Amino acid sequence: MIAADKYQPSRSFYAKINRRMTQMRQAAPTRIDLDRPILTITFDDCPQSAFHKGAGVLDKYGVKGGFYIATGLLGRASCMGPMASAAQVRELVNxxxxxxxxxxxxxxxxxxxxxxxxxxxxxxxxRLREICQLERIESFAFPYGETSYQAKKSLSNRFTTMRGLLPGINRGTVDRAQLRSFELDGLPDSVANVLSALDDLHRAPGWMIIFSHDVSEKPSQFGTTPQALEEIIQKAQSLDIDILPPALAARKAGLVTHA
Ligand SMILES: [Zn+2]
Structure with missing residues (x-):
């Protein structure tokens, strides 16, 4: 359920097997051995509601998140509401x-x-470097979470981390070119899955990444509510889990581009 538009990646049996084979074939294997657990909260595409309400909730708790931006979508309409503008993306960095x-x-x-x-x-x-006035963009998330071994391999020297969408906590041997993440969406068990993964993360430290899209009282099927975000942050903070944006988390986890 990852969409900025009407396109949907194949849900066929073959496509599902292929997705798991791609996850298993590591393009940039590296180890994550952390003493303290880390949670990273991210938003894909950045609908305006993620800018207003998503970033608003993070700011309220004094934590920083990651916003993965498809520059061709900026300012456009979508099934998740209007997308953020370039000025709003710059403001997130500021x-x-x-x-x-x-x-x-x-x-x-x-x-x-x-x-x-x-x-x-x-x-x-x-475009992102120009919009954000940054030397380097360090983190990447695959559109629709979809990738291939070749795509992972060819992009892995450009970015420190690349995020996929198969759920799991990143620890032990991981693929820096396809990190695991939990989707926070409209499915009934989505929030519960994230909350129980936080308990797991607390018991066995690693790097846990979550992602969502729009954030509102009535989100799209790809989005979440401000209340769900608050519940997750409150639980993470009560468990003394560090909440860090992707590049900072990657540094703490010892990940580097040319691993
Ligand atoms: Zn996307």
Whole structure:
């Protein structure tokens, strides 16, 4: 359930097997051995509600998040409401949040040619650097969470971390080019899954990443509510879990680009 538009990656049995095979075939294997647990809260595409309410909740608790931006979607309409503007993306950086890459045209990288991906990511990174006045964009999330071994391999030197969407806590041997993450969406057990994963993270430290899209009282099927976000942050803070944006979390976890 990852969409900025009407496109849906294949849900066929073959596609599901393929997705797991891709996750298992590590393009940039590295180890994460943390003494303290880390939670990273991220938003993909950045609908305006994620800027207003999502970032608003994070600011209220004094924590910083990550916003993965598909530059070609900025200012456009979507099934998750209107997307943030370039000025709002810049403001997120000014408020201490991290902005990550998420493709320019938001297409499925698992089905694209290498040259097409390279050109698209180049545009995405150049525009983000210009918008945010940053030297480097360190973090990336695959559009729709979809990828292939070739896409992971060819992008892994550009970014310190790349986020996929298969759930799990990142610890032990992980693929820096396809980190695991929990989706916070409209499914009934989504919040409960994240809350119970926090208990697991507390028991066995690692790096846990969650992602959502729009944030409102009545979110789309891809989004969440401000209350759910608050509940997650309150629980993480009560368990003494550090909440850090992606690049900072990656540094604490000892991840580097040329691992
Ligand atoms: Zn997206």
């Amino acid at each position: 408020r201490g949040h991290e902005v990550g890459a998420h493709s320019h045209a938001h297409f499925d990288y698992a089905c694209a040619e290498r040259e097409q991906i390279e050109a698209d990511i180049q545009t995405n990174v150049e």
